[in-house]
Every structure is written in structure tokens, then in C-alpha cells.
Amino acid sequence: MPLVLPDIDWLTLAPLLVLLSTASLAALYALYNRSSKAVALLALLGLAVAAIFNLQLFVASRAGELRSSFGLRYLADQGALAFNFVILLGAALAILISYDYLKRAELEQPEYYPLMLLSASGAMVMAAAGDLIILLLGLEIMSLAVYVLSAWRQQARESAEAGMKYFLLGAFASAFLIYGIALIYGATGFFSYPQIVAGLLAEGFEQIFLATLGGIMILAGLGFKVALVPFHQWAPDVYTGAPTPVTAFMSVVVKTAAFAALLRIFAFIYPELGVLAVQSLVVLIALTLIVGNFTALVQRGIKRMLAYSAVAHAGYLALAVLAAGNLGMRAAIWYLTAYTLMNAGAFAVLTLLSDRNDHGDDLERFAGLARSRPYLAAAMTVFLLSLAGIPLLAGFVGKILVFSAAIEAGYVSLTVIAIITSVVAMVYYLRPVMYMYFREPEYEPLQTNSRSTHIAIGIAVFGTVLLGIFPGWWYSLLDLGQSLLAGL
Amino acid sequence: MLTLNHFLALGAILFAIGLYGLLSRRNLVAILMSVEILLNAILVNVVAIARFNDQAQGDVFALFIIAIAAAEVAVGLALFLNVFRLNGVATVDPLRRMKE
């Protein structure tokens, strides 16, 4: 077999390489200088530079330039690039939230930021993957860093155990994913998406059972990462146990990356597999919507409620995955953008309200917040209402987009379930709002302030409102046009 | 004569053993070992498929799996040590407490 050098388009790799080198640089720098301020700034700078490269690629791809590396295995089409923006935004918000928080909680170790960058770069690899091995690599790069981050509060049992639990179940899910990849490889003999599809469509193909089984296993593996019921059990414990900024990071960046990967393989590979593969996702979505929303309803702690709400939102997003044509892809990217802003924003507010050990997120703590901390209460209201899907906020438009994509794809009854459960969701999102505005304070509120967190909250509020009132511009930018894999 | 299906069956059996271990063991180290068995089960599959298809791709994937397994164990043991230091025991029982 002759040795073929891979074709590498360095620009497509630039955002990724920037993040990786910033992470390494920051980790090295942290060896000599324990100032976490410098490292945090370096990390933000790295994210900004990566975003600039990403923007350049995005502009080029809108002009019709289709770029990729390694023979269509690392894609820089508009879908991947839009996801990169969302990932970079989520990581930047998480870092802004983290900075003062870590100081307050006495968890200040500069290695935190390189880990976050590494995790974000893994997420970008997942979004760009056009090959199952690359997908797996991205997933592992992303996950290993997050396992460590969620156990960052070394002295606290909850955090250590959250990390351990996340790791064990994550390794379990990875095993399923790898097994699924192996089965698809066994059936078709290939790893890259175009070749797999070609293999599945080839005449005389007999291994459809093996391939479908592989598809279901991959779905289970990725379903774990996005917390689809019944693979969601880790989510509440890990979300509550991990330090709040890490929870914010997990809930937005990890979810975005896993959905990016899921969307791509669902758009290209799953239609060619047996119906069972798609049907199993339908069942998972129905379960997720019902279990996620109803369990969130009975939670008293806000952080735990937000964890279950994250499960429920995974259900709405998976609805877009089902309709994974152009419309579904656009809807999902839009939804994830909105979700990143409002969810990260909600967790940011939470860091200012709970004490240094992340305790005190009970509903009662929210009572009368509108009087004691009016701006914080207003921001939290914006995020919660947006998560609930109230009009003129970003979450509403996301829901409309997802629902119309799903109806167009013919999943009407599933959409009905989604819309009805979203009423249930209103109740648990509005409950904290009612506590904040309709009750008298029961506790002396913490007067924690932090400039960087305030910046993050400001960005999130601004984005949530702007996207809600003028959704058109971002949505029209997501007109994915020609995808690299579409012409197969 | 050994066929591909024999290897796939062996892989499936090993995977089942790993799964059983993961779900039934209480000791964290044993659980970590079960994860390893899971990954090795897949490894058997992949190598066999690569051999029977006469492709290098599968072998490369096998190498990736080994590397990933190593990285996972490294992180896993670190997390395990942390839990062990705090709880003084090496079982999953304290983890259950979080479920409330």
C-alpha cells in the first residue's frame, strides 16, 4: 500500500490549532507564574483569535468556498463553523463566570483555563468531524478535560464524586460509541461518512442489521453526552456537584458539540440505516420530553431544576436532529445559540447568589430578590422566561424553528408532545420568577459582585433579547447552502 | 476454521462480561477494570475486522482505542484517588448518596 500524504488545508485547522497552542502555552506559563489573571486573559485572547480565524472561514464559506482537510474528514462547512462560534461563545462566557468565582471559592489554580480551552477544542473537532474516528477523538479530548473540571473542588465530596460519576458513566458511554463505530466499520469497512454512505448504498450490501445496531449504539453514546432519557441519570448529580461555572460550561459547550456530531451523522448516515435507528431516537425524544419536564417540576433547588431543564432542552434539540435536513440543522444551530446564551446566563446569576460552596440555591433564597437585587432578578427573569419560550426572547424563536422543522419533516405527534410539555416547563421556570417578585425576602441576600460575571450576564441578556427581537439576521446567516457532504 | 463471526462473538461475549462487571461491582478499581474489558472487547472486534478486510484503517483505529483507554485510565485513577482520599473507601456506595 503506497503511503499517501494527507491533504491539509491549514486554514481549516487554524481555529483549532490556536486553541490548542493557547492551552499549551497557558499551561506552561502557569508552571512559572501562578497568577490566574494572566492565564484567564490569555485564554480569552486565544478564544478571540480562534473566533477571528473562524470568521474568516465563515465568510469564505458563505462566498461558496468549500474547505476541508484530510480528505473530507475534517470539515469547515458553514454548519461546522457556525457551531464553532457557539462553542467559542459558550467557552468565553464560562471563563468570564469562572474568574471571580474561583477566587471566592478558593479554587484558584491557573490550570483550570487550559483545561477549558482543551475541552472547547475537542468540541470543535466534534463539530467538524467527517469521520467516525475523528468524532471519537474530539469526544474524548472534550470529555476527559470536563471530567477533571467537574471534580475541581477537590476538598468537597460532592464535586469529587460528581467527577467520578461523570467519568464512570462517560467511559461507559464511550465504550458504547466505540462499539457502535466498530460495528459500522465491520458492516461497511469504512470510517468516513461519505464512504460509509457509499458502502451502505452499494449493491449487494447485506450487513444492514450490523450497521443499524452500530447506529443505535452510537446514538446511545452521544445520547449520554446530551443527556437524553434514559441516559440522563448522571446529569442532575453531576450538574449539582460540579462547580457552577463548570456546570455552565458542560451544559452549553458539551451539549453543542454532541448535537453537532449527532446532526451530521443523522443527516447523512441514518437515513440509509434501518428504520429502527431513527425510530429509537423518536422513542428517546418522547421519553426525554416527558421525564425531563415532569422531573424538573418537582425540584426545589434551582441548580437541580436547571439540570433537568437541560435534559428537557436536549429533547427539543433532538427533535431538530430528527428533521436533520437543512431546516433542522439551521433550527438546531439557532436553538443552541439561544440556549448557550440563556443557560450560561442563568448559571452566571446562580454563581452570584449561592455561597462559596455552591450551597443556597433553594427556591426560598430567591424570595424577594427583586427588591434586594433588582438588576440580578431582572436578568434571571429574562433567562428563565427565555428558557420557558416566552415571545420576544431567543428561546421562543428557537422553539418555533424547531417545531416547524419537525412538522415539516412529518413528526407531528412528537411535536404535539413537545408543545404540551413546554407548558409544564412554564410552571417550573416561572416558579423562581414568582419567588423573586411576589414574595418578601426570607434571607439576607449575599451581596456578591463580580465584574467579569457581570460582563457575562450583560452579554447573555443582550444576546437573548437581541436574538429574540431580531432573529432574522443570524438565521439568514445560517443558510447553510452547500454542505460538503450534501452532494453524495 | 475460524471466521470473522467467531471473533465478533468473542468480542460480544467480552463486552457482555465488561458490562456485567461495570454494573455489578462495587469496588471502583474493579469498575475501572471493567471499563478496560469493554474497550478490549471492541479492540478484538476491530482487529479481527481489519484482518479479514485486509485494511490498515482498522489497525489504526485499534491504536486509537488503546490510546484512548490509556488516557481514560489516567484521568479515572486521578479522580478515584481524590474520592478515596475524601471518603476513605474505594466503593461506589458513597456516590449513591447524591441521589437523595
Next chain:
Amino acid sequence: MISLLIFLPLLGAALMPLFREPKAGKWLALLISALTTLLSLGLWLGYDLTQGGFQYLQELPWIPSLGINYIVALDGLSLPFVFLTALLTLVSVLAEWQRDDKGFFGMFLMMQGALIAVFVALDLILFFIAFELVLMPMFFIIGIWGYDQRRYAALKFLLYSLIGSVFLLLAILATAFIASGGGMISFDYRLLLTQLPAIAAAKGVLLLISSGFLVAFLIKLPAFPVHTWLPHAHTQAPTAGSILLAGVLLKMGGYGIIRFNLALFPEAMLSLQPFLATLAVIGILYGGYVAMGQTDLKKLVAYSSVNHMGFVLLGIASLTAFGVGGAVYQMVAHGIITGLMFMLVGMMSQRTHTRTIAAMKGMYSAMPVLGGLMWLAMLGGAGIPGMAGFIGEFQALLGAFQNPATAVFAVLSVFGILINGGLMLWTIQRVLQGEPSVQMQENYDLYDLKGLELAAAAPLVALAVLWGLWPPSLSPYIDRAVQPVLELVTNVTKVAGF
């Protein structure tokens, strides 16, 4: 011009937090609501009746790739409601002048903008957004500034409405998808009207979709089984909240049924006719009956609203031009008269520190002006000739008699008029006549209406009498808009061979 009506109040609400001085809020609210009232009056006078149809049209792209656009216009159906919204907001601001709370007035401005948007939106998604947006300020108004059980009332109000909205959203999406026929999707109301055959062709789901719209609107109206949120919301809301709730919020339901159910699903309306008429009669009789048993004056007025809204539903269910026109007339009249009634009840309970009917006695002799206006409002509520309520009720009933299918229901609802009339007279007797109790006279300062309060009541009284004595100032506009909608219905009837 119309956009100014929507965005001026919204802008005012957005500016509210910038003011340091708490008093500035009410002045800003007064200024903006006075401006919008004048503006809407100007638009009304400028409306070309001979031409009819949608005027002052404004179209802007919003999310063009999804067929969602900003389209607003006025026709004879929306004109009275837009004016009513603007006027009642102005009146509410005057009625709550003693409050120095920016947030309170900010919420009112936000609600005003959203309400006007509901009545002028010609894009179904825009309509839905406005429809939902109305809920939020009302939720906060009841929840923050309401009485003791405000949290429960606010949540109940919101949940009922949201459940309705869910079906509305589903129905809107489904309608647009069916009408698009696989082509470019659009939520433009005028475009959907041209696609009626395509919508009607979807026989299997037609009834389901139109029920989706109907459920949302019946909850808002409110019709009989889903009315239970109303008494709580009314009793717990502050006075101005009740004025807008009864005066305008309920009207979104009737407006929606005429605008969307009648126009887009005439066939489904025809098959639902007996069902709607039944609900209407139950509402009329039940509302009047339950109102009799109330001890709380505000709750009594709230239940009498259920009775009045029953006539609206009956008029619509008659599917005659006369009946539907009467329904709209009744909605406008109810907005004015019940708005006035809630305002007066609020002022009265502010002085007497109670809302219990038994404790209020001889209010007329203690406060002649307030009591006199209350007399007038109660008589208007009873539907005596010469007041606006009479015209609407009478016309709706007549319409119901015209159609043989609803004549029986019309006969039954005549009893409702009797119950309601008796209720109002009995209430007058209990609250207004006689002498106030000694304890009341000693403990509380029963001062009569002051200048500002009088100014708030005056326009409502004037309109209630004007539209009672001179219907041509209102009904031609309504008829002009209702006629084309009912032609759609009669077309269907002819085809079906009735």
C-alpha cells in the same frame, strides 16, 4: 402610524427603569397613553368607510425565510378595540394616580403596546407573539400589586392562558403548513384567506385545527367550563388591572374567534355551531346565577362578565351578520361599562376598606357622585335601553333568533337577561340605597369623587351613553368588517345545501 401605536408604549415601558424619580413613571404613562388615545381616535376618524377593508397597511420583513413578517393594518373590526385599549389604559393610569411606582406603570404601557399589536397584527405569528406578550405584564400586575391571594390568582391566570396558547401555536403552524401545500410557507393572514379551499380540503384535521384556535379564544373570552380563572384574577388584581382585564383582555377571545375561526374555518364553525351556542347559554345562565350568590362586590362584577361574554359567544354562534355584529358591539360596550364598574368598585372599596356587599350600604347618600355613576354603570350592565350594552345584547339576541339553528338557545338566554337585570337592580338596592352604617361613617372618610377620578370616569360614561343612543357612530364600521367574513360562511352554507 399603527406601528407608532404599538411601539410608543413599548418604548415608554423600556425607558421606565431609566428614571430615578418614582413619580416620573405616571407622568410618562399619562403622556404616552394620552398620545396613543388621540392617535387611535385620529386613525378611526381617518378610516375610509366607503372603501372598507384593511387600511393603514404596513409591511416589513422580519424572518422572511420562515414566512414570518411584520404586517399590521386596521379594519372596522380592529378599530374599536384599538381605541378601547388606548382609552382604557389612559383611564387606568388616571384611576391609579395615587401610586408612585414606575414598575407598575411600565407594565401597563407594555401591556398596552402588546394589546394593540394583538388587534392590528395580520401575520399569525406576530399575532401569537402579541397574544402571549399580553400575559406577562398582567401576570406581574396581579402577582406584585394584587391582594392577598395574588400569587395563586396570577399563576392560575397565566396557566390557563398558556394552555390555550399552546393549542393556538400548534393550530397556527398546522394551518400555515396546510395552506402552503408544500410550497413556500407564509403566515400572512391575507394570503391564508386566499388559500381557503386548500385549508378546507384538509377534511380530517380541519376540525382539530380550528378547535386549536377555539380553545385558546374560549379560555380568554372566557366561556363556561374554562372561565374559572377569571373570578380569581379579577378579585386579586388591582383596580387598573381589573379595568384592562375586563375591558380589553377578554376581548382578544371574541376578536380572535371572528378574525380567525370564522374567516379561516367557516365549515368547522358551522359544525361547531350547536356546541358553541350551548356553551354560550350555559355561560349566560350560569354566570348570572353564580353572580347572585357572591358576597364580594368585585367577584359579582366578574361573574356578570361571564354572563355578558355569553351573549358575545351566542352572537358569534348565530353566524348571522346581525348576530356577529352584535357580538362585537357587545364586546365594546362591555369594555366600557364593565371597565367603569370595576373602576368605581375600586374607588369605593378604597374608601370603605371592604368589598363585602353586606358592609356597603347607602353609598349613594354618602357619596352622591360616585353612587350616581355606579347607578348608571349598573343599569348599563343590566342592559337597559339608552346604554351601549342594550344595543349589543339586543342585536346579538336578534341575530340568534334569525338563524333557526340557534333560535332555541336565544329563547333560553332571554332568561339570562332577566337574571342579570335582577342581579344588577338587587345590587343597586344592597349597595347604593339606604344609609351607610354608623361604623362605616365613623371609621372611614367617605369623600366623594375628586377631580382626577371624575376625569377618569367621564369619558367612559360619555361613551356608554353615546354608543347607547347613537349606534351609527360605531356599528357601520363593525358591519363593514363583519360582512365579508360572513359571506364566506354563507358560501359554505350554500355549497353544503342548507
